Amino acid sequence: MNISTFSSLINFRRVVITLTLSWLTLFVLLPHLMVLLTSILSPDSEHLVVWPITLDNYTRIFEPIYANIFWDSLLLSGTTTVICLLIGYPFAYFLSNMTPTLRVVLLFLMVVPFWTNSLIRIYAIKMIIGKKGIINSFLLTTNIIDTPLQILYTDFAVVIGLVYILLPFMVLPLMASFDKLDKNLIEVGRDLGASAVNRFIHIILPLTAPGIIAGSLMVFLPAMGMFYVADILGGAKTLLLGNVIKNQFLVVRDWPFGSAFSVFLIVLMAALLAIYHRANSYIQQKGGLDDENL
Template sequence: MKRKGNWLLLAPIYLFTILFVALPILYMFLLSFLSRAEVWGVDFTFTLDNYKRILEPLYLNTFVESLKLAFLSTGLIVLIGYPYGYFMARMNAVWKKRMMLLLMIPFWTSALIRLYGWIIVFRSNGVLDKVLMGLHITDEPLKLLYTYPAVVVGMIYALLPFMILSVYSSAEKLDFTLVEAARDLGASSFRAFWTVSFKLTLPGLLSGVVLSFIPSMGLFFIADILGGNKIVLVGSMIQEQATKGRNLPFAAALAAVLMILTSLMIRLYRRITGAEQLEGLL
């Protein structure tokens, strides 16, 4: 009777996973092996042409550029987010709440509205130009909007909170008396941080890397708004093929390859964190 009750509690989870996760993924993979109909829809003919087409220079370069942008934005997010999350965990309870509130307030507004706010900042004679010219750093307006740096800033702005919260949740559990013990035993500040604090907060850092790197491959609306369609990501390509090109099988193939890449990233993360945990036990 108890097992039956447990099964009934788990049934909604399994049902949700099958209907909204497993079946859509299966449908996407099946669709990627079909052909595009001449007018509209799908021709139920098995083919590998969709995956062969990805190897063409145009689409392959889009994957490469998306990976470059993902690595660059994730690296900058690590440099900014790790110190922020680590030192936030060391603050007293009052300041922790204040800093957490600062992170949460932007989420009360739509992401699109927040990105349009960056247009006001980056546009010619915008807020940034007026500040720079007021400080006599520049003599004329800069053309920052619809450029690669503007897209990178947008990626950092959108994904930075995930890194900060991941590092914070890991650093908050850290016993800082271990760092003090390392200092008492003669370790320098840097050595104590590297051998104790960094290793113990590494799982949180890697979680933040995964949460930052994977979405940055597909956040095409950031590239569209701040890049002015000059920066094309894999997500932009999938959306264009599914809507304007009306080539659903090829869009599914692009999405399948993107999902495989992100799955490999998650697999690498699990292996690294698993190795760290095993090393800790030994």
């Protein structure tokens, strides 16, 4: 490499880094700092926020009403995660054992809905499960039921929506885990007399644990914030932490409290991610979960 191309490479790198940094500073760091600042100011009906600085917004988070919402939110996200895992795990297993062509086709089908805005897809679900939706019309006309089922505006509807939106985030890390799983190890298990159940418990499950954890986090964390799913499918109830935040900003117009709640959620997610990272590097270092740890 001669000097001029070398120096132009350096320049190119500098330009790219500067651009990225400015972008991140302007649109990520700055807004977050503003949220952080807002979260310690006082609310005001006229000016939205005013001095003085206070920590009241943070103490309010721990009021019982929010603890309930927090608990409900955890439950909904948790249920969503478990269902995604139950559907995604076998699906990822079959995907990773398929012929390459079939696999590309199925992955493609799974990703295609992403080309449509998720808000619109949630409205589509509403059309399907609503009182006059496709499911109810079908069941009514075939006389299986005589009053329409109440699916829409229940927690169940919210879970359906969350699972629908978030399933790919479970499948992709799981598939990566299954791809990394050495198929020889399963044959070794057979060779050493392990039944199908034992092969699953002692070999497949521990070695795909990193995928399970990654997938679960990638479903669980966003699920807590997806207020529009809860708004559209769950009715006017406040179900997710995301709904609390949205309501504080847009309905109650208590920006400092909404900001404090945002910060709280960010810290919570960061903590979960840190735990994941620790767990993952522990597993990576050992190559999988230990038998005894199961």
